[in-house]
Amino acid sequence: MTTSKSTQAIVPNCHVIKIGGSTLANLSQAFIKSLKRRVDAGQNLIIVHGGGPDINSALAEQGIVSEIVNGIRVTTPEMIHTIRNILIGDVNARLVGKMNASGISSAGLSGFDGVFASNYLDHQTYGEVGVVTEVNAKKFQLLLKAGIIPVVACVGTTIEGTPLNINADTLASGIAAGVQAESLLLVTDTPGIKKDGETVRSVSEQEIRKWIANGIIYGGMIPKVQAALDCLEAGVRAVQITDDTLMGTTVKAVNPLLTRPIKEVHTNA
Numbered sequence: 001m002t003t004s005k006s007t008q009a010i011v012p013n014c015h016v017i018k019i020g021g022s023t024l025a026n027l028s029q030a031f032i033k034s035l036k037r038r039v040d041a042g043q044n045l046i047i048v049h050g051g052g053p054d055i056n057s058a059l060a061e062q063g064i065v066s067e068i069v070n071g072i073r074v075t076t077p078e079m080i081h082t083i084r085n086i087l088i089g090d091v092n093a094r095l096v097g098k099m100n101a102s103g104i105s106s107a108g109l110s111g112f113d114g115v116f117a118s119n120y121l122d123h124q125t126y127g128e129v130g131v132v133t134e135v136n137a138k139k140f141q142l143l144l145k146a147g148i149i150p151v152v153a154c155v156g157t158t159i160e161g162t163p164l165n166i167n168a169d170t171l172a173s174g175i176a177a178g179v180q181a182e183s184l185l186l187v188t189d190t191p192g193i194k195k196d197g198e199t200v201r202s203v204s205e206q207e208i209r210k211w212i213a214n215g216i217i218y219g220g221m222i223p224k225v226q227a228a229l230d231c232l233e234a235g236v237r238a239v240q241i242t243d244d245t246l247m248g249t250t251v252k253a254v255n256p257l258l259t260r261p262i263k264e265v266h267t268n269a
């Protein structure tokens with residue numbers, strides 16, 4: 001469950017787009033252009049990014065082996081500073097640079113900039129891993145009103161200033177819930193959830209639970225589907241899991257006549 005709450009009013013016409021580390025290195029110009037078109041059309045975009053492959057390389061260079069449990073990296077104190085530096089100093093800087101160079105006025109942020117608050121997810125199981133506890137929707141809104149697209153690295157901080165590694169899907173979901181975004185788009189290296197080699201168009205919560213249990217959904221897809229379900233539960237109306245070639249095909253996952261969302265996650269097929 002997303003435990004985040006918003007301190008301020010919702011951000012209107014807001015769409016949260018999470019770009020996975022799997023996709024960042026080869027992000028197409030067409031995808032960046034599609035972001036620009038959305039901004040030019042008046043959408044308030046909030047970009048959240050991961051960086052799993054960059055973290056893997058940096059840790060490997062130091063001879064550190066990390067364990068992934070349910071798609072979440074168990075993070076030890078010896079890893080956390082490298083992870084923070086890679087995500088904020090390297091991955092975030094590269095993405096923000098690319099966006100600004102493409103005419104999208106953007107600024108890099110993380111939990112250290114006060115756009116969200118976080119705390120330990122489960123210290124005993126995952127170590128220095130965080131979860132969003134509060135979203136500063138007002139701050140996001142101020143940036144967006146000034147024409148600045150927030151690009152958020154998945155690094156949080158405790159109230160004491162200790163850095164926390166947050167799974168980027170989990171962070172995107174927490175932010176989308178906190179600003180009451182109209183949609184959450186999880187961009188990854190697969191066109192959607194696959195079953196028996198085929199990309200499925202939509203899945204229900206029941207199917208997700210079953211497919212996790214029987215191994216059809218595994219690894220990095222687990223935090224994605226959990227993020228999607230949390231978002232729908234929190235009132236975000238459309239969630240899509242897609243690759244970077246299929247922008248603009250988000251399917252609404254809620255019947256607007258209903259007050260409660262239909263728990264259905266749409267993927268591209």
Ligand SMILES: Nc1ncnc2c1ncn2[C@@H]1O[C@H](COP(=O)(O)OP(=O)(O)O)[C@@H](O)[C@H]1O
Nearest residue numbers: 020021022188189190193194216217218220221
């Ligand atoms: N049922 C599934 N359908 C598609 N991909 C899946 C599925 N189950 C697990 N995966 C894995 O999830 C990966 C995407 O997650 P991840 O590597 O963490 O991407 P990202 O860096 O974009 O967050 C896919 O490349 C695939 O290996």
Ligand SMILES: CC(=O)N[C@@H](CCC(=O)OP(=O)(O)O)C(=O)O
Nearest residue numbers: 020021050051052072073167168
């Ligand atoms: C706690 C946790 O799992 N953190 C992730 C943060 C990066 C991430 O989520 O990157 P992707 O979007 O590429 O998966 C990690 O350490 O890999």
